Amino acid sequence: METVIELKNIYKTYVMGSEDLTVLKGVDVTIHMNEYVAIMGPSGSGKSTLMNIIGCLDTPTSGDYILRGQNVSEMDDQELAEVRNKDIGFVFQTFNLLARIDALRNVELPLVYSGMGKEERLEKAENALINVGLEDRMTHKPNELSGGQRQRVAIARALVNNPAIILADEPTGNLDTRTGEEIMALFETLHENGNTIILVTHEEDIAKHAHRIIKIRDGEIESDMINPSKVKKTAVPVE
């Protein structure tokens, strides 16, 4: 199967005054097309840091990141922005919607930055919102929506440009169990549609939706294995 993400010996070090804080200590991960991966680990273990690097929001201190055959470390700011815009859809724990504009405009935004014309943009944004079940909330501003609905808007925004990879950093962290399950069902559908999904979570219940679970501790990979409950459905080889 085609490799989409390849992390080789990734280090991330923060300079804190006189001390250096190394958060990622030589992470090696390879993720293939249409995998559904959950990253787990205790708080402060470096999960978000890793996700930000995968999402091209952050750059590693050392190591190589090959995204769909391209070396991300060699990309300039403009190319990174394009990757974030077209190849990756990011879903955050705190939704990160723009407060002043309504759901439709929020979802439309990535298309604005890819230079699409107004009509096409609105049509795509509407479709994305319909797909997450928010056809009757398009003109609501974020503060006029429930937490679950906000996260749906954020997912619609992540999907609107048809990225191959969906990254979600604790997407259910701010939601109750039932709403969280609804969101997870959405990811399930995305996966069935052929997307590659990487998701960070604390909760075993959430992680069990994934087909592969990577555990991190203190910036190092502790374990990387196939989810036994899903193994019958799809056999994903892990080297």
Added chain:
Amino acid sequence: MNFFLELKESFVIAISAITANKLRSVLAALGIIIGITAVTIMQTAIEGINRAFNKSIEAVGADVLYVQKFEWFGKEDWNVYKNRKDINMGNFTFVERNIQSATALCPSVGSMKTLKYGDLVLENVRTIGTTADYQATLGINMSEGRFMTQRESDGGYPVAMIGADVKKAFFENVNPIGKAIKIGSYNFRVIGVIEKQGSLLGMSFDSQVIIPIELFFKLYGTKRSISINIKAADLNNLDETKEEVIALMKKTRKISYGGRDDFGVNQQEAFKSTYESLTGLIKIIGTMITMLALIVGSIGIANIMFVTVKERTKEIGIRKAIGAKRRNILMQFLIESVTICLLGGVIGLLISLPISFIIDAFILPTAIPLWIVFLAIFISVFFGVLSGFFPAWTAAKMDPVDALRYE
């Protein structure tokens, strides 16, 4: 991303950001508002004075030399001029007989008189005694009636040509031709009205009346200095004419070749340079006020933009996370600051236009040419870019992760 599409999107974002902070945006634009108001009022005033000046200077004539006891805007003590020997008709006759490089010339003499028509009284009207050649020398046009003839001027007929102000005061809705007016205590018949010449700094050129010089001397006395008005044959050789006039004047007034002139040869130029130093002063003061206001305003806008960028760090992070490039963010905040400045510019224009109408009605003539509007818009855009650039640049180069983490 298409540049114009981007411009439009940035503008939409800017408008929504500005309307979300209306009061703050207007306060931020205050300096620009004052700056644009100052520059517009200054320019309308200068433009207005220019137009009024150019219109009234025509009355003086660019190609006319005025030989007088006094020098216009002369540098010497007034007494020096006053004690000079009067210029008399003998001098005029000598110049008239000998001059080569002039097409027309005439003597004139003036004094302030009170005019009466029936019960109506007009005080301090410039009363000029001259000959029929005055019309050709100064290029006078009549709006009604005619100028006096050679016969009328030589014979000292009691005829008068009135200025537009006199006509307005006495003959608002009446045909003035043939009417009898009193100049001082003597009767005259109105035969013409001189075309309106305008005013400058509150001094009207139309408050005048012209009568034959012979009669002037007879009625008001001969003991006064005249002005010899000479229209040069060629404006481009004005200096040649001037030299000839000086030589002739020296001869008739018996001044030796190297002796000091006891007369002045005046020309429009003298007015112009004085006038230019006046508008120059307005320009310097106006420009200083404008620059000061714009610089302070620009600092104000930069300050507000830094605050805006700081406040919206999270928004910048989100935009970057979903694919905004540095250029997009830079553009967004630049357009926002330009829009605030443009808003200030438009408000400044809206404030200054009625003010310049008021100034026009009560103080100075003003005129509002279209280019002032463009100048105001240009200045606004310029200062918008200038004050927005550094804040926008700090926004553009923010790190996406740091920006997203900002609370």
